Amino acid sequence: MRMDPYTQIAESIVQKLVLVLEGMALDRARKVSGLQIDAAGHVQSVQGGAATIESLIKEYQQLLGPASVSFARDAAHPIIKQHPDIEIPQALR
Numbered sequence: 001m002r003m004d005p006y007t008q009i010a011e012s013i014v015q016k017l018v019l020v021l022e023g024m025a026l027d028r029a030r031k032v033s034g035l036q037i038d039a040a041g042h043v044q045s046v047q048g049g050a051a052t053i054e055s056l057i058k059e060y061q062q063l064l065g066p067a068s069v070s071f072a073r074d075a076a077h078p079i080i081k082q083h084p085d086i087e088i089p090q091a092l093r
């Protein structure tokens with residue numbers, strides 16, 4: 001099964017932040033309404049598209065401040081390039 005672009009973006013952001021924040025990254029991601037994360041810590045689905053990605057980034061900003069936006073942009077950029085037609089969350093522009 002192929003992931004939709006928003007699920008790919010969320011998965012990429014979460015996994016990048018896991019490298020920095022370890023378990024805290026998953027704890028924060030699980031608080032975001034619209035994200036389905038499995039027991040292994042992988043994003044299974046995103047309901048709400050760009051708004052949910054925006055919420056995920058805001059959740060990480062509470063921990064890391066502006067650096068979290070840089071991490072999120074780095075993680076999301078390759079996926080956004082592959083899907084230029086999707087709505088891009090404000091924080092990733």
